[in-house]
Amino acid sequence: MSTPTAEDVVIPGHAPLAGCLIMPGGTPRAACVIHAATGTPAGFYRAFADWLAGERDVAVLIYDYRDFGRSARGPIRHSRATMSDWGINDQQTARDWLAARLPDIPIWVIGHSLGGMMLPFQMGLAGISRVVTVASGAVHLMDHPWPYRAFAASFWFGVGAAAHRTLGYVPGRLVGLPGDVAIPGGVFTQWRRWCTRAGFHAADPNLPGPDPSALTCPTRMVAVADDALCPPKSVWRLMRAYPQAPKRQLVLRPTDEPIGHHGVFRRRHAALWPELVD
Numbered sequence: 001m002s003t004p005t006a007e008d009v010v011i012p013g014h015a016p017l018a019g020c021l022i023m024p025g026g027t028p029r030a031a032c033v034i035h036a037a038t039g040t041p042a043g044f045y046r047a048f049a050d051w052l053a054g055e056r057d058v059a060v061l062i063y064d065y066r067d068f069g070r071s072a073r074g075p076i077r078h079s080r081a082t083m084s085d086w087g088i089n090d091q092q093t094a095r096d097w098l099a100a101r102l103p104d105i106p107i108w109v110i111g112h113s114l115g116g117m118m119l120p121f122q123m124g125l126a127g128i129s130r131v132v133t134v135a136s137g138a139v140h141l142m143d144h145p146w147p148y149r150a151f152a153a154s155f156w157f158g159v160g161a162a163a164h165r166t167l168g169y170v171p172g173r174l175v176g177l178p179g180d181v182a183i184p185g186g187v188f189t190q191w192r193r194w195c196t197r198a199g200f201h202a203a204d205p206n207l208p209g210p211d212p213s214a215l216t217c218p219t220r221m222v223a224v225a226d227d228a229l230c231p232p233k234s235v236w237r238l239m240r241a242y243p244q245a246p247k248r249q250l251v252l253r254p255t256d257e258p259i260g261h262h263g264v265f266r267r268r269h270a271a272l273w274p275e276l277v278d
Contacts, residue, residue: 002026004053011063013093015085018070019063021101022049028059030129032108033098035091035115036062037135038083038191039177040262041069045112047267056277058108061098065090067184077168079184083191084207087118099127110276111136112265113230117201120210120241131219131245132276135227135261137234138200138241148228156192164188178262202241212241219245222264222276225253229261250275
């Protein structure tokens, strides 16, 4: 066990990203970028990042997507950010920055929800040595169990859509996101399109052509048994996007209390963390 240190960083690019680099006490055995779920601040992953650095000697980068959290610039209603900006451009920028900051060290990617879905649309996948996706899946509205399906439908076509029209953005509390966050209108629009149409993001004509064969490193795909937002069947569907990667499936099951979509990374579920990376 080592004592990690943290450094606030700004990742340069078309849209600068605010992040935090957590370093282990000794020489890191790997450098890991954590790609967040939609509408989830980087700080939500801090406890897990500290554990990964302190207990597993891994350098960890956490960061906020453009126009969100600490990366916000100006009023959220003026944001032009889209889901693909977050999942392709920002994720690529963060991974490339980490690889340049810590060269000659194996690069890991841990992606939560949106954070684990967009690798086929990115470049330089041969440089990744390990991928862990957590609650990441090509989920359609009809995949949700009841009564969550009714809640999701009301979000996409009712309160979420109304907030978008009225405010120009969507308050995260409407979908139960952690913290006082806001989702840019362009992110909401593309997110809704993916989740309510057949084919999910692969059918979006605005996305670049994916290269599903480019990722060849070991990939651990983690589902959560009581995750109504992204149930296991949608997680396994995502496996088709990584045909050349050796894949291991893992289902986390609640015992004393629910886990759900975000619970894996909460400190009270720290006993689950070794299952993600060991």
